[in-house]
Every structure is written in C-alpha cells, then in structure tokens.
Amino acid sequence: MIQVTLVGHEFQYEIEHLLRAFFPQARFNFSTVTSADQDMQVISMWKDDRFYAKVEVEDQTYVKEHKEHITITKEMDRRKIAKRLLKKVLYEALVAYTKKPLPWGILTGIRPTKIVQEALEEGRSEKDITKELLETFHIQQDKIDLMLAVAKAEKQILDKNKVGEISIYIGIPFCPTRCVYCSFTSYPILQWKDQVDKYIDALIKEIKAFHDFYEQTPIRSVYIGGGTPTSLDETQLQRLLDAVNMYIPMESVEEWTIEAGRPDTITLEKLQMMKEAGVGRISINPQTMQNKTLEVIGRQHTVDDIIQAFYMAKEVGFHCINMDLIVGLPGENIDDVKETWNQLSLLKPDNITIHTMAIKRASYLHRNQEKYHMMDTNEVEEILAFIEEQAKFMGLEPYYLYRQKNMVGNFENVGYALLGKECIYNVEIMEEKQTILAFGAGAATKIVDLSTNAIQRIENVKDVQHYIERTEEMIQRKNSVKNRIFQVNRKN
Incomplete structure (x- = not known):
C-alpha cells in the first residue's frame, strides 16, 4: 500500500x-x-x-x-x-524516482487528439503544438507524430459534418460468451435467449419513438454495436434491420456499420441480409490468429472460422471490413502477434484496429492475473512499432486514436484504414463534434453544443431486464431534451 x-x-x-x-x-x-x-x-x-x-x-x-x-x-x-x-x-x-518515462507523459485521458484538434482550430502551427506537447505534457515524439497524423485525418472527416447533423448508435448487449478481458455489459445469449425477442421489441419501440425527429434532422452515420449484434438469430436480426430502414431515413445516411464481431455468429444468410438492408461496413474481430489464445480468452471458434467468415463477407459484396487485433493478450509473445499480423495482412482488410490490452477491474482477467503470462512494456512497445511500420507498407494510415485506463505499458488503441475507408462514426464519437442519439441497454446519448463545447449525456439503464421493463422511461428521457437537441443543432 x-x-x-x-x-x-x-x-x-x-x-x-x-x-x-x-x-x-x-x-x-x-x-x-x-x-x-x-x-x-x-x-x-x-x-x-x-x-x-x-x-x-x-x-x-x-x-x-x-x-x-x-x-x-x-x-x-x-x-x-x-x-x-x-x-x-x-x-x-x-520519472526521476523510477527512471521510467511514460510514452504519453502526463496524459491520462482517453482522447489525446483533442488537444491537437483544439490547437489547430486556434491556428497554431505544428511546430508550436509539438513544442508544447514535448515540454508541458512530456509526450514522446513518436506519439506526438501519431497525434498529428490522426488529427489531420480526423479533420478531413469532421470538416464534412453538415449543420444540425447527428449520428445514431444502436446497442445489442448479447454475446456468445464473455471473453476473459471483457468488462462491458454483455450477456451470454444462450442464458438470455428467453429475453432476446423482448429486448428487440423494446429496442424497436425506442427507435420508432423518434421517427418524427429523424425526419427533421440529417443523419450522417448509423452504428450497431455491442456486444455482438450478429449473436441475434436470423429472424431477430432481420426484424432489427427492417426497423432501422422503416423508421430512420437511411437513404441519406453516409455510413452504416454493424459489428459482426465474432466469426462463430456470422452466417451467409446474415451477411446477405445485412448487405440487402444497406449495411456498408462490418467488423469481423479475430483479436488474434492463434488458436491456443482463442481458447484461453474464451472464444468458441478457430482461426479457420475467421478466415472463412472474412472471405464469405467479401463474396457477399462487403467492400469495407474492419478487423480488430489485441496486443498483449494473456499467454502471447512478440512472435505470436507478428504471426497474427502476417495472417491479417494476407486477408487485406480495409481497416485494422489495434487495441493494447487493458486489464479492466470488472474482467475475469483482472481477478485472475496470476494465472497468465502477460507481455511486458518493452515487448508491447516493440510490437506496436512493428505494426505501425507494417500498416504503412499495406497502405493503412492511422485515423482514429483513443486510450483506456489500465492499459499495458500505458500505450494506446489505433485505428488504421485505407484512404477513404475510415469509419466516420468512430471519429464522431471520439472527438465529440456531433450529437449522438443512442438506443438500447447501456447506450448513452450525447448532445454536443459546439458553441460552448458543452456535452450533455442522457443514459439508458444498463441492465437488460430493466431496459425491457422501463423502455417508456428511456424514451421520455430523450423526449425531454428533443428541443435542446434542435436548439443546439441549429448552432452547430
């Protein structure tokens, strides 16, 4: 102590x-x-x-x-x-006491590029910004270079925001199983199978309640996340897709993403349904291409399942596929991660999102760390540098950056993308330059007032059963601030 x-x-x-x-x-x-x-x-x-x-x-x-x-x-x-x-x-x-400087210096927040964005908006030069980040924040030069690159990529997306425009998030909190590192509010779908249809009923009711609002508000992106949305069966997923198209004017939406996530939840029928509904971007998230690690972290699929799901999505016609990779998974070493990267590079996904392992307090991993060998700071630093170099070789550039508490080595998460394949929603939610209307258990609406940089949060209850029972209350929470959203959007 x-x-x-x-x-x-x-x-x-x-x-x-x-x-x-x-x-x-x-x-x-x-x-x-x-x-x-x-x-x-x-x-x-x-x-x-x-x-x-x-x-x-x-x-x-x-x-x-x-x-x-x-x-x-x-x-x-x-x-x-x-x-x-x-x-x-x-x-x-x-630093004087430990002799160990941190890559991100004094920054502990999750949105490091906000500092750069604000400085650029003030008209400051990159040289001046770099000087402050080095001297005041003690950030390492390679991280400053990353911040500047991401900030400039984000600006290309944020500059296209239209007056009054919003994005929409829809949450599906169910997963096939819970991974050892996960602390999100997610529910094993087999244990909750009797409640899933009721949840979809409640979710559709909440989405429908704002039908008139959508007609008066331009929508830039729609993101269905989780959890694992494709853990829904085909009938449930079709109901959700139909509701989105029925109640949200999707013809004007620039980007529609669904986190397909776990390969063991992806079927040809689900992919075809999503494609026909108008979904343009999906995530297939292996986290690793090591079968031994997949078993350790609680996944019920193999590397071959990942590859099969990816090629099946390509055959259906998806031309923007993201794949997630976690650096620092329990039991892995540098060679394991390099082998994973080599396999991903052969697939050539349009986006690769690199997460540094974060040992979250509510996770099984946090409670049982002594059972696992974990990569140390130097190993994580080496592999992140390797990935950055290899990503550039593949034509993938960083466009999205955030950090989490309790990350191994105090590093970062980075989204890489081919030019023009960046995820709009990721940038909007991270940089908080646009109101996000959110539906589902645990979803948080954010009303962004650009004139004052004020952000108002309206949160839904996290518990699935409570959400089902209190859907009307969740609707009223957002209804109570409709006029506030209109007022703010006219200024944004």
Missing part, C-alpha cells in the same frame, strides 16, 4: 491515475493529513499569480514553481492550469 498525502488541492482522481500509470499493480491510500508513514506528499498552492507545487517521494524532494505571470479570467481556468502543472511536477518527480 502506497500512502499519499494531498495538500492544497482536490486532484486525487487525476493524481491516482497518473500514479497507476507508473505503478500499475500498486494500491494507494490517500489522505489530506501529513503523517510519519506517508510514502509521498503532493502539495500545491497559488501565490498571487504564480502556481507553486511540491512533490516528495520517500526521502527525495522535487520542487517546481511556475514563475510566469498568469491572467486568470475564470475559476475553471485556474483549476485547469493548476491540474496540468501539478501533474507535470508529479510526473517529473516520478
């Missing part, structure tokens, strides 16, 4: 996340009272227009004082500056 004393600020959340990046296996106890058994003390204060911070790690002391004149116009600005500078001082102290 690491004892941490906080003095003069209320940044425990931010401090804890930065500490966890350095000490992922440690437990922390925070206090605001100095004690003899403390391992670390983090102090901050304002002296007129100067910010003072001090970090003590065991017997070492690291002191930093911000000496520039700072004009504070809002209390929010004061808090933002204090938080950033305090994290900077803490980071520098921890």
Whole structure:
C-alpha cells in the first residue's frame, strides 16, 4: 500500500491515475493529513499569480514553481492550469524516482487528439503544438507524430459534418460468451435467449419513438454495436434491420456499420441480409490468429472460422471490413502477434484496429492475473512499432486514436484504414463534434453544443431486464431534451 498525502488541492482522481500509470499493480491510500508513514506528499498552492507545487517521494524532494505571470479570467481556468502543472511536477518527480518515462507523459485521458484538434482550430502551427506537447505534457515524439497524423485525418472527416447533423448508435448487449478481458455489459445469449425477442421489441419501440425527429434532422452515420449484434438469430436480426430502414431515413445516411464481431455468429444468410438492408461496413474481430489464445480468452471458434467468415463477407459484396487485433493478450509473445499480423495482412482488410490490452477491474482477467503470462512494456512497445511500420507498407494510415485506463505499458488503441475507408462514426464519437442519439441497454446519448463545447449525456439503464421493463422511461428521457437537441443543432 502506497500512502499519499494531498495538500492544497482536490486532484486525487487525476493524481491516482497518473500514479497507476507508473505503478500499475500498486494500491494507494490517500489522505489530506501529513503523517510519519506517508510514502509521498503532493502539495500545491497559488501565490498571487504564480502556481507553486511540491512533490516528495520517500526521502527525495522535487520542487517546481511556475514563475510566469498568469491572467486568470475564470475559476475553471485556474483549476485547469493548476491540474496540468501539478501533474507535470508529479510526473517529473516520478520519472526521476523510477527512471521510467511514460510514452504519453502526463496524459491520462482517453482522447489525446483533442488537444491537437483544439490547437489547430486556434491556428497554431505544428511546430508550436509539438513544442508544447514535448515540454508541458512530456509526450514522446513518436506519439506526438501519431497525434498529428490522426488529427489531420480526423479533420478531413469532421470538416464534412453538415449543420444540425447527428449520428445514431444502436446497442445489442448479447454475446456468445464473455471473453476473459471483457468488462462491458454483455450477456451470454444462450442464458438470455428467453429475453432476446423482448429486448428487440423494446429496442424497436425506442427507435420508432423518434421517427418524427429523424425526419427533421440529417443523419450522417448509423452504428450497431455491442456486444455482438450478429449473436441475434436470423429472424431477430432481420426484424432489427427492417426497423432501422422503416423508421430512420437511411437513404441519406453516409455510413452504416454493424459489428459482426465474432466469426462463430456470422452466417451467409446474415451477411446477405445485412448487405440487402444497406449495411456498408462490418467488423469481423479475430483479436488474434492463434488458436491456443482463442481458447484461453474464451472464444468458441478457430482461426479457420475467421478466415472463412472474412472471405464469405467479401463474396457477399462487403467492400469495407474492419478487423480488430489485441496486443498483449494473456499467454502471447512478440512472435505470436507478428504471426497474427502476417495472417491479417494476407486477408487485406480495409481497416485494422489495434487495441493494447487493458486489464479492466470488472474482467475475469483482472481477478485472475496470476494465472497468465502477460507481455511486458518493452515487448508491447516493440510490437506496436512493428505494426505501425507494417500498416504503412499495406497502405493503412492511422485515423482514429483513443486510450483506456489500465492499459499495458500505458500505450494506446489505433485505428488504421485505407484512404477513404475510415469509419466516420468512430471519429464522431471520439472527438465529440456531433450529437449522438443512442438506443438500447447501456447506450448513452450525447448532445454536443459546439458553441460552448458543452456535452450533455442522457443514459439508458444498463441492465437488460430493466431496459425491457422501463423502455417508456428511456424514451421520455430523450423526449425531454428533443428541443435542446434542435436548439443546439441549429448552432452547430
């Protein structure tokens, strides 16, 4: 247990996340009272227009004082500056103590490119942005290059947003099984088979309730995710596809994606149904091309099933297929991941999304880490560099970037795509430049006001049974903010 004393600020959340990046296996106890058994003390204060911070790690002391004149116009600005500078001082102290810099420096948020997007919108040069990211955020140069590349790719997509335009998310929370690393609210479909039709009834009711709203609002993308949407049987999937086409004006939608996900849920009939309905982009997500690992993580299919599903989708006529790969799966080493990449490269998917293993607290893996060998930080760093190089060789460029808590090595997730095959919805949901209307258990609607950068969330209940029983309440939650969405969209 690491004892941490906080003095003069209320940044425990931010401090804890930065500490966890350095000490992922440690437990922390925070206090605001100095004690003899403390391992670390983090102090901050304002002296007129100067910010003072001090970090003590065991017997070492690291002191930093911000000496520039700072004009504070809002209390929010004061808090933002204090938080950033305090994290900077803490980071520098921890690097001096551990001798291990982090690739993303003081950044702990999930949307690193937002900083670059905002700076570019202010008209700042790449040179100026790079300097700040290096000196203030302590981000490594290769990650800065990645941020700039992704931000420019995203801009090509975001610049095409029309006034008042929104996107739609539809959630299917069922999966064939739950993988050992998963913490999402997903339900093994065989255990819930008696509730699936009721869930589809409720979902269609919720989608239908906003039929008049769609007629007045341009829709750019529709994304059906999960879970595994193709864990629905053919009849259930057809009902959902028909409802989308019946109640949403799909003729004007630029992109319609369905996460087909698990190969053992994909059939020729389902692929044909999706294609005929107008779906243009699907995901087939192997995570690995190692049969031994598929068994370890709880998948009930083989590598051959993945390959068969991919070619079947191509034969049906899908010309935008994403495949997900996880780096750092339990039991795998560098050679395993390279072999997986080599097999994916032979398939030549249009998108490949690379996830760095995140050990989530609600997962089976987190509760049973001692059972598995996991790749270390250096191995993950080596394989991510290999993938970046190989992706470029295949003509795949990074367009989508986000991070998660508890990632191995404090790295990142990156979406690579052929030019023109980028996923619009991924960029919209990550950069929060467009309102997302969301349906289904656990789905979260986000109302984005670009004039103030304010985001309002309206969340559906996560539990499937509660969602079925309270569908009308979920509808009313969004109905209550319809006028708000119209008002915001007229400004966006």
